[in-house]
Amino acid sequence: MDDLVFALLAVGGSSLAVAIPCLLVAFLCLRSSNNLKPSTHHRCCSSEPTLPISTSTPESSSWSFYATDMDTSLEKLSLADLTAATGGFSPNNIIGDGSFGFVYRAVLPSGAAVAVKRLSGDGAIGAGNREFRAELEVLGNLSHPNLTRLLGYCAAGHDRILVYELMERGSLDTWLHGDAEGGGEKLDWPARLRVARGAAAALEFLHHGRRLPVLHRDVKSSNVLLGEGFEAKLADFGLARIVKESPAKSHVSTQAAGTAGYVAPEIWLGVGATAKADVYSFGVLVMEIVTGHRPSWPVKAKIGEEEVDMVDWAREKIATDKASEILDQRIGIGEQAKEMDEAKGLLEIAWQCTDSAHKNRPTMEEVVAMLNKI
16 A cells, blocks of 8 residues: 555656646746737738838938949938939929939039939839839949949938939930020931940840840930930930840730830730830831931821821831931931941841831841941
């Protein structure tokens, strides 16, 4: 009997030895869990990618520019300083308009002149914010002599603002179709040829010079800016898209994007944008450079004739060896001059680029090679 009692006491003691530590661990875990619960209400569970925007207040003053051509770290700029630099975003300082907002001439506290694009104030849900994100994603990682240089940005409240280098001679559109600043100067032939080469070099770099190609999707004369020496720089990347595969095969979107007159025919059919759509727009741009006609305006070849599409009109003239008849008369090229051969050669490239079948168009690498032979 004594042995049985002793055995029962031994088993009970062992059970308590195991149970007490377990109860202690459970109590500590429960207490720890209760202490952690309040913090879980402040955790962000969104997987949406965010822009590299600093958390400084709009009133802070922090100007940031590329230290070198390859330095692409951009910091948030001060809304207060940008407001002062543009005269309170005065209409008197507007020098252009982009896809989703106005562009202002501004003078920084340092005295440097820049171009400031203020996108439409729809905040994080608007089209202006989508352009803001696209320009930062694309231009924030690019450096090329024929691309507009992004200097900085501001994101404060509903404001989305981008700051660029100022191109003193304005847009190609202004020189071809409007009064250029400085009084009535005309764009001569050497300058027009240089602009075409610069725009081609920019697109070749975007399509072929990067690990991940970029489609611009809005190539037009108002998006080609001119420097003091008439060097051309492609601007406005609000519709641009980075593609993950070959630019000739990747359809980044089936939604039509671009400007009437420049858009490739397959875009209107919902095929989707590829590099060949940019090539088509470049071909239209070249026709505009040589003829002086806006692509969005119909052309009346002769008095009394019906108006026709500018691209169809130019293509028919080029195909029938009548390219000399469509040259902008302001250029003043003689029939037998060397410049006439260059103009015809440029129009021949444009004719290939604007083929209605995208598979028949050259790549921008091939376009640049052809331009180098002119």
